Amino acid sequence: MARIRLLALALLPGLLWAAEAPPAPPEEPTFLRNLFHIDQGPFQQVFRREPDTDAVILVGPQGNKFYAERHPKEVQWYSTDHLDIIRIPDPKPGPWQALGEVQDHKDFAGVHFAEPRWPSPRYVGEQVQLCQSLAEPSGALTQDELHGLVQVSTFLTSAHLGEDDNFGFNSTPKTALAPQGKGYCTTFALPVLAGHYHWRVEDRAGFDKMSFGQDVELKRLPIKVEVPTLDDPLAPHLYRLTLTDDSIPADSVRAVLELHLGNRQNAKRIVRLTGKVGELRYPQTLGHNISVTGILNFEDSDGQARTVKLADQILVATPPPPVVRAPAPEQPKKAIFSWWWLLGLLPVVFAMFWWRMRAPSRQVDVVEKSPERPEIQQQASENDGFLLDLSRPDDIDEKI
Numbered sequence: 001m002a003r004i005r006l007l008a009l010a011l012l013p014g015l016l017w018a019a020e021a022p023p024a025p026p027e028e029p030t031f032l033r034n035l036f037h038i039d040q041g042p043f044q045q046v047f048r049r050e051p052d053t054d055a056v057i058l059v060g061p062q063g064n065k066f067y068a069e070r071h072p073k074e075v076q077w078y079s080t081d082h083l084d085i086i087r088i089p090d091p092k093p094g095p096w097q098a099l100g101e102v103q104d105h106k107d108f109a110g111v112h113f114a115e116p117r118w119p120s121p122r123y124v125g126e127q128v129q130l131c132q133s134l135a136e137p138s139g140a141l142t143q144d145e146l147h148g149l150v151q152v153s154t155f156l157t158s159a160h161l162g163e164d165d166n167f168g169f170n171s172t173p174k175t176a177l178a179p180q181g182k183g184y185c186t187t188f189a190l191p192v193l194a195g196h197y198h199w200r201v202e203d204r205a206g207f208d209k210m211s212f213g214q215d216v217e218l219k220r221l222p223i224k225v226e227v228p229t230l231d232d233p234l235a236p237h238l239y240r241l242t243l244t245d246d247s248i249p250a251d252s253v254r255a256v257l258e259l260h261l262g263n264r265q266n267a268k269r270i271v272r273l274t275g276k277v278g279e280l281r282y283p284q285t286l287g288h289n290i291s292v293t294g295i296l297n298f299e300d301s302d303g304q305a306r307t308v309k310l311a312d313q314i315l316v317a318t319p320p321p322p323v324v325r326a327p328a329p330e331q332p333k334k335a336i337f338s339w340w341w342l343l344g345l346l347p348v349v350f351a352m353f354w355w356r357m358r359a360p361s362r363q364v365d366v367v368e369k370s371p372e373r374p375e376i377q378q379q380a381s382e383n384d385g386f387l388l389d390l391s392r393p394d395d396i397d398e399k400i
Contacts, residue, residue: 033097033102034097034098034099034102034105035095035096035097036095036096036097036098036105037094037095037096038091038092038093038094038096039093040093041088041089041090041091042087042088042089042090042091043086043087043088043091044085044086044087044088044107044108044109044110045085045086045105045106045107045108045140046083046084046085046105046106046107046108046140046141047083047084047085047086047098047100047102047104047105048082048083048102048103048104048105048106049082049083049084049100049101049102049103050082050101050103051081051082052081052082053082053100053101054100054101055067055068055077055079055084055100056068056084056098056099056100056102057098057099057100058086058096058097058098058099059096059097059098059099060091060092060094060096061092061093061094061095061096062092066086068084074088074089074090075087075088076207077207078149078206078207080148080149083141083145083149085108085206085207087207106138106140107138107140108138108140108141109136109137109138110136110138110205110208111134111135111136111146111149111150111205111206111208112134112135112136112137113132113133113134113152113203113205113210113212114132114133114134114135114183115132115212116130116131116132116154116201116212117130117131117132117133118130118199118214120304121190121216121218122218122219122300122306123218123219123220123221123222123306123308124190124191124192124193124194124218124219124220124221124308125189125190125191125192125221125308125309125310125311126189126190126218126306126307126308126309127187127188127189127190127295127307127308127309128187128188128189128190129185129186129187130154130177130185130186130187130188130201131177131180131183131184131185132152132177132183132184132185132201132203132212133182133183134150134182134183134184134203134205135182147179149205149206150179150184150203150204150205151176151203151204151205152176152177152184152201152202152203152204153174153175153176153177153201153202154174154175154177154186154188154199154200154201154202155171155172155173155174155175155199155200156171156172156190156191156197156198156199156200156216157170157171157172157197157198157200158170158171158195158196158197158198159195159196159197159198159215160195160196161195161196164193164194164195164196165193165194165195165220166191166193166194166195166196166197167195169191169193169195172191174202175188177201189309190218191218192311193218194218194219194220195217195218196215196216196217196218197215197216197217197218198213198214198215198216199213199214199215199216200212200213201213221296221308222243222244222245222247222248222298223241223242223243223244223245223248223253223296223298224241224242224244225239225240225241225310225311225313226238226239226240226242227239227240227292227313227314227315227316228240229316230284230316230317230318231318232318233284233286233318233321235284235318236281236282236283236284237280237281237282237283237284237290237315237317238279238280238281238315239257239271239279239280239282239292239313239315240277240278240279240280241253241255241271241273241277241278241279241296242276242277243273243276243277245301247300247301248298248299248300248301249298249299250273250275250276251272251273252297252298252299253272253273253278253296253297253298254270254271254272254296254297254298255270255271255272255278255294255295255296255297255310256268256269256270256294256295256297257269257270257271257280257292257293257294257310258292258293258294259282259290259291259292259315260290260291260292260293261290262288262290267282269282282315284315284317284318285317286317286318286319286320287317287318287319287320288317289314289315289316289317290314290315290317291312291313291314291315292312292313292314292315293310293312294309294310295307295308295309295310296308296309296310
């Protein structure tokens with residue numbers, strides 16, 4: 001009995017808490033979930049789903065359904081693994097519903113792109129930084145979702161005029177701008193051919209697209225680069241810079257060169273001008289070329305600092321002298337004899353032997369000669385029946 005009392009006392013607090021706890025709210029029926037009302041258009045919202053789930057299905061007031069892959073032409077729909085951005089310019093007023101694993105949905109005003117901050121390049125190969133600001137005023141997207149939605153790229157196309165060097169040039173490859181602060185930026189080198197260009201920036205955020213552009217003229221580099229060919233195998237490699245524009249301060253010119261020696265070995269050198277010429281001399285190895293890349297810094301006539309990516313150059317080494325080899329001593333001619341040719345005769349010998357064995361034996365016809373009978377001559381009557389044998393000469397003598 002005491003044990004039962006102790007057990008009841010132990011369970012009493014839990015029973016009292018359960019009795020005082022508020023009842024759980026009833027689960028909302030499926031047909032009432034994600035209902036919203038549209039009074040007038042345009043309609044544009046972001047629907048956030050569970051990751052890696054199917055796109056939502058919109059059900060209109062009349063029961064008609066809109067799918068990400070199948071909807072009227074005027075409806076714009078951009079879908080990711082967890083977002084659906086939907087824009088309906090003139091929706092039917094009334095109750096709407098979103099079917100699917102919807103977490104929430106918010107009004108979306110799109111992404112606003114500002115005019116790019118265009119740099120002011122003047123020379124070919126100049127390295128410039130291009131930036132563009134953007135904003136998502138509705139705050140419906142997180143920073144990561146915004147970066148995954150936005151794509152910004154830039155490129156230049158030729159607008160060849162007169163004596164421009166870029167005749168026949170089409171366009172540069174597209175360069176993507178990366179997120180930086182509240183905008184997107186990139187640093188890249190301009191084309192190396194002088195002339196007129198049209199510079200474009202293309203923006204995309206879901207189904208929204210925008211583009212900006214401006215015209216720019218690139219002048220020839222005011223510093224000439226030369227890499228003379230070497231004839232003397234003992235002379236060093238030569239990389240020469242010559243200032244061709246008197247409006248450029250010579251003391252502002254500074255080249256940072258990277259010499260690629262091969263076998264993953266590099267050497268860095270800095271070249272400054274003495275007067276209007278600056279030279280780099282580097283020992284050469286016969287038959288071993290050196291590639292050179294570099295950056296050129298200087299101030300233009302307006303005192304503005306310029307950074308130019310120099311065109312790649314090859315320092316060609318003198319080829320090594322040909323190796324003259326002494327002729328090999330003449331070897332005495334060996335007698336042309338080899339027992340291998342006997343092997344070639346074996347089939348012939350075998351064939352002859354086989355033919356002899358297969359040929360039928362020859363039979364010699366023996367003509368049996370009958371013994372000659374002695375010639376018999378007619379005898380006269382007086383011989384008294386004696387036959388004269390002419391084969392015996394002695395008989396002849398007897399009867400005469």
